[in-house]
Amino acid sequence: MERLHPRVRIVWAVSAVVSAVVVTVLGVGVSVVWAEAGPLPGVALGVAVLVVGLVLLQFRYRVWRFEVRDQELYIRRGVFTRVTTLVPYVRVQHVDSRRGPVERLVGLGSVVVYTAGSRGSDVTIPGLTRERAEALQERLRDLAIESERDDAV
């Protein structure tokens, strides 16, 4: 089973920082204007969100696994709700690769696998090096074509 690249934690940390900043701004606003209690409660809330976010991403990184099996893609994720998904290649509609701004900075990318299913119809594997993402996308596409037998719906 494959793990994500360790640098994916940087990507997640950036988004944790962003949400902590948003919460801090809102919290300070509320605590100063509405509760008239000074900025401290808002800042405390923001720091708490940041700490929780940073701890969670560590767990998230530890839980994440995926595996390119013979007939299906296996994915395991989730800190609180543990979800494992089997995506049979024969059901793959198309495969995207994505690179957000932060991901590009640390040289990573994501692969998104789409099926025709009604829930969880897209599955994202983040934290892949550029080469790994390209190889995985190509491999999944080949496997999907190879396993094509019937129409997909």
Added chain:
Amino acid sequence: MTRLHPLTVPYRVVSSLGSVVALIVVSTFLDAGGPDGVGPVVVAVGAVGVVAVLGYQYAYYRRFEYTVTGDSFDVASGVFSRQRREVPLSRVQNVDVSQNILQRVLGIAVVEIETAGGGETEVALRFVDAAEADRLTDVLQGRTTAAAAPTGDRGETLFELDDDALLVLSALSFDLRLFSVVPTLSAFGAPAALRYVTDLPVGLQLPAVAVAVVATVVGGWLLGAVGTYVRYHGFRLTQVGEELRYERGLLQRYSGTIPLEKLQTVTVRENVLMRQVGYAALDVETAGYAGRGGPSGGSQAAIPLATRAAVLELARRIEPFGEVSLTAPPERARDRYRRRYRLASLGVATVIAAVGWWLVGTTWLVGAVAGGVLVGGVALAGPGARATYRHRGYDLVDGYAVTRRGYWRRRTTVVPDYRVQTVGRRASIFQRRWGLASVELDTAGSLSLAGPTGVAVDLGAETATTLQETVADRLQAALSARSASADDRP
């Protein structure tokens, strides 16, 4: 290329004149000069609006054309930006025809064509001649199936909803989801209502609350019953060749086709009242209405109400699954539900107490209601947990996976092995504490409004893992078998 029905223009003009009327109303307010309320600005705005609507609708009609070529349905449309859409006939999932009263008088109909892609209806023809709608249904669906039915063949009637059954259905159709609006309503209405109640003499307070509750329940039930009666009047399901056709509706007529080849899952639905009298309903799913309810009413009802035996017979005719004997979740799941219900009643009682205290202060009424909810909830937690537990389970039979859940609305879903898209195993932090997990069999069917179907809830952790792998393996086996038999075909 064929145009829409000429009556399209006047019909669409009249229905879009509503916005012109709104414009006129707005300009009446702007036009302070006219003492009689109808000044020159109103007349001008009205005239421009009417001309614009007329012109646009005429252009819409002139620029909307459709045609059936050898293997696709082509539509060219759009007044300002042009659109050309080609729908391969083999990809058509559902064709639905509807007519409201006025449209029935005028002899025109709406035709809607669904494919598996996208979240909305792919092609809507507003409006075509009623006979043309029938012809299109035949042409579009005849080609999606291997054995094309001859046009005009009305097929074999599989099910007809007679008047007695319709009345029973209407009476039983009390939508339990109505209760879900109660918290929202009470958030707005409760403060006023509570004050009104507390103004009454003490002896009348409880009777007043009781009368209000009864009136709400009876009113909701009546509304639901009338709605159901109108919706399902004259329901009929026929099989023509390799497809199902339904028709229904008292005022607004609906008809449509469901190709058997495109069916994803079949669900037997029984609410708690239906179970008491031995009735059930049958829902079928295609990939056409992804994320929405189908036009045959809510989800796609193949049978709105019939005896359980009749429903199972038709279900087996559509998907020949064998005898099912469901495996229940492990018994610790029941303990989990009991604890969950106790905690929930504690939570509800706390909220009631807090809200009541905030609104009317510490009165005996608030205390009595909160205490009653707590005691009642804890007392009912045991029976409730048993009920939830008893109506959950799964089974793997030859070629199909069967899952069941729901006490109030029990749904037994039959998922063909070869329709599975992805297989998920999900264990929340609470489930993991009890060593439980759920398995989700995802298909391309629409996600029904009543919640996800095809979920085996709260299996043992090991069982869930095994089931997940087994279903994935059975998918591969089923696909191999299907392609082998397809190769055998001449």
